[in-house]
Amino acid sequence: MGKARVVAAVAALALLSGCTSVVEGTARGERPDPTKVAGLEITNGASGPREGVPDADLRVENADGGDMDRLAINTLADVQEYWTAELPAQFDGKTFEPVKRLVSYDSTGKGVEVCKTDTTGVANAFYCSLDDSITWDRGDLLPMLNDSFGPLAVVTVLAHEMGHAVQYKLGPASGITQATPSIVKEQQADCYAGTFFRWMAEGKAKHFEISTGPGLNKVLTTMFFIRDQAGTSFEKQGAHGSAFDRVSAFQFGFARGARRCADIDEAEIEARITERKFEPADTDKGQGRGNAKVDDDKFLRALENSLRNAYKTSGATFPAINRDGAGSCSDAEPTTPATYCPATNQVGLDLPGLVRIGTPPKKGQKGGIGDFAAFAVIASRFSLSIQKATGFKLDDEAAGQRTACLTGAWAGEANKPTAELRLSPGDLDEAVSELLADDSLIAADVNGATVPSGFARVEAFGDGFFGGSSTCVRKYNR
Incomplete structure (x- = not known):
């Protein structure tokens, strides 16, 4: 072959690829402290739901009152509390109105009709601007995330969906239009999720807490898990980004705040995004497509x-x-x-x-x-x-x-x-x-x-x- 190529394709679950919603990439300029995370002390304490805190009371359609719905409700209550204060503070007094409709369903059972979609067999969570709703699967998706990575994985996914709601409620200030490529919307939503987790890491969330050491690592691992499959083009409708892209966007929000998220646009994506399709030279060399033998x-x-x-x-x-x-x-x-x-x-x-x-x-x-x-x-x-x-x-x-x-x-x-x-x-x-x-x-x-x-x-x-x-x-x- 004319050029040796490093190739790799870790099998990925193409999860959450159906989220619905109508540069530079370096970190902050100051000298970093290796004992801190974006200015916060590295902690190794508890991460997850706070003990002894009453559950939030939000109206949810089709809820069953089980653990997954309680986890989702507490998450959305905290995320909406965060944005109620953060949106006007960061965007010239713009008011945050709570999402109008919350819907729970079980993808392993009878489906419901939401956002012109039948949820039967659909293991997903999504925001829909048509009726300003957030919908989640309590039967398969949320339990899988919780069992694999812990309850903050569920928080990560729903905070991302609330990021889409923020885009919708910001309107022109978000830079998002109907013609905006999905990768821009998804990178912004990951970034907005990062801003919420910063607030949580500062100890301000009512129902959840997170350590900036192992706890935040688990959240980034969740971002890795919900990446697009290797070989996906960022130009594809519904593209969310590679793990590197998604973690980068989350970190922008965590370290720099909501204004940084709104700045993500097509020009930045063109310059920064790493997700791309396989090329003809990315062949299967016996290790799966794109992987070479390391000792060759x-x-x-x-x-x-x-x-x-x-x-x-x-x-x-x-x-x-x-x-x-x-x-x-x-x-x-x-x-x-x-x-x-x-x-x-x-x-x-x-x-x-x-x-x-x-x-x-x-x-x-x-x-x-x-x-x-x-x-x-x-x-x-x-x-x-x-x-x-x-x-x-x-x-x-x-x-x-x-x-x-x-x-x-x-x-x-x-x-x-x-x-x-x-x-x-x-x-x-x-x-x-x-x-x-x-x-x-x-x-x-x-x-x-x-x-x-x-x-x-x-x-x-x-x-x-x-x-x-x-x-x-x-x-x-x-």
């Missing part, structure tokens, strides 16, 4: 070339890559499945371990993540040599963030059409998956100590992806 020599050579190209202006002496492991190192702890030794300026690889990460799971079976996750782990260790050459410490509090950022900068270079080792649909989602893991090496220092917040890890990676290596050196220079 041609891909490892292409990876090393791409890393050297991404950091060619750094002036660093690039490390040797040892495929037989790291060996002993006098000034750093070993990390697995890839390690960097400053004393020898060498990256050692545990190829069987990398293959385990790089082999995507098959349907109904356990597996790793995908090839890009494995390649990004190698890139993270390679980037430590750049930090060493630039004079940064490799084991201070900011080292993990710099590592994530520089790995993102390499990914940004690999996203260019001329790249020798080019990203394929789903690759960045694999990075999000690895970054949200408790032991993420992509956002770890030379000894494997990872940034404590998954939110901060993904944010730093995004800074590098959108802003390049210079952003990493400038921003993460504590």
Whole structure:
């Protein structure tokens, strides 16, 4: 083949693809604190419904009074309380009127007619501007989200749907018209959900609380779960975005507020969005469409070339890559499945371990993540040599963030059409998956100590992806 290509396609559930509603991508400019999440202290406390708080009293059509309906009602009561205060504060006194109609149904039973749709067998949640309604499936969707990720997954989905209601109620101030592509609407709604979770993280929600450590990580994992399937075009009607796109939009809202969400428009989407269709070169190489064998020599050579190209202006002496492991190192702890030794300026690889990460799971079976996750782990260790050459410490509090950022900068270079080792649909989602893991090496220092917040890890990676290596050196220079 003329050009080696990193390819990846983690199987995705195309959930919530039917939501209904009539740039720059870098984080804030100030120097970040690695002990905080968008200015908030990293906490590890309770996340979920508050104990001892009476349930909200909202009128819901077709409700059964069960746990899922109570969870939905408490969510919507809190979200509407938030927007009642936030909308006029952020949009020149614009009044927020509560959603006129709330509808519950069981997709496993008899359907109801709402928004000119029969809900029989439809596991979904959606906002409809025709009658200003929010509708949810208490029979299948909400229990699945709750069982898989906890009650805040349900809150995430319904806060997103309320984001569509905000668009409708803002009118022209939202920048949304009937002709606006669905990806713009969905990215705005994810962003608005992020603003609500910021309010919750500040302890202001009546029925829910969230830690900015594990709790927020679970929410971002939910965003990963409800991403579009790899290979979806952002131009497709109903497109919501890749996991990387959706998490990025959520983070914009969480860190910068509702005005940032309203600024998302077609121009920004064209410049920032990563979701795209598979190309002819994204073939199935025996690992599922778009996934290469991580230990294949041609891909490892292409990876090393791409890393050297991404950091060619750094002036660093690039490390040797040892495929037989790291060996002993006098000034750093070993990390697995890839390690960097400053004393020898060498990256050692545990190829069987990398293959385990790089082999995507098959349907109904356990597996790793995908090839890009494995390649990004190698890139993270390679980037430590750049930090060493630039004079940064490799084991201070900011080292993990710099590592994530520089790995993102390499990914940004690999996203260019001329790249020798080019990203394929789903690759960045694999990075999000690895970054949200408790032991993420992509956002770890030379000894494997990872940034404590998954939110901060993904944010730093995004800074590098959108802003390049210079952003990493400038921003993460504590």
